[in-house]
Amino acid sequence: MRRILLVIPFLMILASCTPIKLIEPAPQKVGSAYIIHPTIAWNGLDNTMFPSISENWTADGFGLNGIDFWHDIENDKALYDHSGKEYPKFRKDMKATEVQELMVSSLTKAGAENVQATNLRPAKFSTADGFRFDMTYSATNGLHLRRMVLAAIVEEKLQIISYWGTEAHYFELHVDEVEKIMASVELI
Amino acid sequence: MAGIKGLTALLIIGLGLSACASTGDVKPIAPGERPEISTDEAGLWMQVERAEEKLRSSGKVVTDPELNRYVNGIVCRLEPDYCQDIRVYVVNAAGFNASMSPNGAMHVWTGLLLRLENEAQLANVLSHELAHYRQRHSVQRWRDIRDKTDGLVFFQLTTAMVGVAPLGTLMALATLDSIYGFSRDQEQEADDLGFERMTAAGYDPREAPRIWGFLVAEKEASDAPKGSLFTATHPQSEDRQKRLDQQVQELGDLTNDLILGAENYTAITRRFRSEWLEDEVKVADFGRSIVLVDRLLERDPGAGDLLFAKGELLRRRGKEADLDAAIEVYQSAMISSDDYPPEVHRSIALVHWTQGQNVEALAAFEDYLNKNPNADDHLIIRDYISQLK
Numbered sequence: 001m002r003r004i005l006l007v008i009p010f011l012m013i014l015a016s017c018t019p020i021k022l023i024e025p026a027p028q029k030v031g032s033a034y035i036i037h038p039t040i041a042w043n044g045l046d047n048t049m050f051p052s053i054s055e056n057w058t059a060d061g062f063g064l065n066g067i068d069f070w071h072d073i074e075n076d077k078a079l080y081d082h083s084g085k086e087y088p089k090f091r092k093d094m095k096a097t098e099v100q101e102l103m104v105s106s107l108t109k110a111g112a113e114n115v116q117a118t119n120l121r122p123a124k125f126s127t128a129d130g131f132r133f134d135m136t137y138s139a140t141n142g143l144h145l146r147r148m149v150l151a152a153i154v155e156e157k158l159q160i161i162s163y164w165g166t167e168a169h170y171f172e173l174h175v176d177e178v179e180k181i182m183a184s185v186e187l188i
Numbered sequence: 189m190a191g192i193k194g195l196t197a198l199l200i201i202g203l204g205l206s207a208c209a210s211t212g213d214v215k216p217i218a219p220g221e222r223p224e225i226s227t228d229e230a231g232l233w234m235q236v237e238r239a240e241e242k243l244r245s246s247g248k249v250v251t252d253p254e255l256n257r258y259v260n261g262i263v264c265r266l267e268p269d270y271c272q273d274i275r276v277y278v279v280n281a282a283g284f285n286a287s288m289s290p291n292g293a294m295h296v297w298t299g300l301l302l303r304l305e306n307e308a309q310l311a312n313v314l315s316h317e318l319a320h321y322r323q324r325h326s327v328q329r330w331r332d333i334r335d336k337t338d339g340l341v342f343f344q345l346t347t348a349m350v351g352v353a354p355l356g357t358l359m360a361l362a363t364l365d366s367i368y369g370f371s372r373d374q375e376q377e378a379d380d381l382g383f384e385r386m387t388a389a390g391y392d393p394r395e396a397p398r399i400w401g402f403l404v405a406e407k408e409a410s411d412a413p414k415g416s417l418f419t420a421t422h423p424q425s426e427d428r429q430k431r432l433d434q435q436v437q438e439l440g441d442l443t444n445d446l447i448l449g450a451e452n453y454t455a456i457t458r459r460f461r462s463e464w465l466e467d468e469v470k471v472a473d474f475g476r477s478i479v480l481v482d483r484l485l486e487r488d489p490g491a492g493d494l495l496f497a498k499g500e501l502l503r504r505r506g507k508e509a510d511l512d513a514a515i516e517v518y519q520s521a522m523i524s525s526d527d528y529p530p531e532v533h534r535s536i537a538l539v540h541w542t543q544g545q546n547v548e549a550l551a552a553f554e555d556y557l558n559k560n561p562n563a564d565d566h567l568i569i570r571d572y573i574s575q576l577k
Contacts, residue, residue, distance in 0.1 A: 084413060085412070095542075097568065101504060105471070108471055113280075120568045121567040122568055122571040
């Protein structure tokens, strides 16, 4: 309850001057780590006003679906840094199984409930040997969510492209487009 | 200086307004009673009924009939007159928690059940929550906050006018934090009444302070940032343990026929333990969880699920000595238990690989697939094996 009340003023501020930018269906650079090629327009959070470890886009609204791009996560850094919590940290010698565990614990710590990860398998991240897995969890508001993750550790830094959406309707809506984005990734 | 004087005056006015707010007398709720439809209490019930409805359909509630029958049975033993008014929901969530809504919906987290050792301890937690219901603490608290918040709006406006808005914000934070739970006095009253009720129902009262001892140990070992500026509004676990210890002393010599219910409790909850441990590991508060698992191991040494959980916590924390310690614990699980999970082999392999012991890693990954050829992650494990060969 306390958390919701504290978040409301923040969301009001966010709504009044939300730094949303249009992401054109054209090559997009993610940090200095990789380039992706979306084929539809997305709405991106402009992180120059609210700095974040990841870049975040949505097609239908940030409560419904989105893509999170983490890039160049270094040894001993976490995937989240908000809420004054101690989030688990990435280690440069992690294997795919351990990155999957890191993602599960990070989401759990961020407030997601009943986080499950399945189907961990090898996959290419551009030219690098990476891996993919699927996730399900519930948000604190009870919404059931799905997430798919493509990741790789390249030169000791973690790169992640992760698409999520509500189990009902919004996840399926852009899966094909996200598959194209994941297939289009080019390491810089 | 003048600014400080003005600020002091405003503080006095603001605090005075808060203090003027009356919460009124709230009598304990009678068995079967529901609030009159025209009252603020009925409005509060309506809100929590909506939340209860949402919880029921959320998939977070453990529906196992035996577990639910067991917990409900203890509630009815503790408060036979209110038995029909209470609905207990065992909620899948790690962490030590139980809560009570004003309309009789009680939430018991699986993380709490994982931590308790016997029925007497569970009876103490349940009787504490039942006391919140009987004494209508939620509605008292709600009226108190509503009145406080009205005072707060005035305080923020006045402080903002003289250019000290940040202080207004700080006061807002303090008030919001106090909304988080029952007040210190209410918690103390629920502790006292809960203790009385569990003792009257025949449970061993010496188990009540022990629960708080568990919490103190976990809190001290936790990796989470310590304390909050506003935690003074709630009694600390240490104080609650001392107070309950004192109450046990005051009871004098105790008879030998008091209910502990350790065997019964274990029989009902044991089959869920692996799942609850998995949830605990996911939270990644390694210090807290290792203290918990070590305590559970004292009572059930050699249990495969506990040893696996401890190994997972050590491996994931990954400090210098942790990896060797994790290997030892995994090996203990394999030696002392026939029902250790096949994932033990995968974890051993990951540790060896991290330590550069590729031959051992390869062998352990192969053991994992031999034990579990259709593992959900068999594709990545086969990839690991080909990298190691």
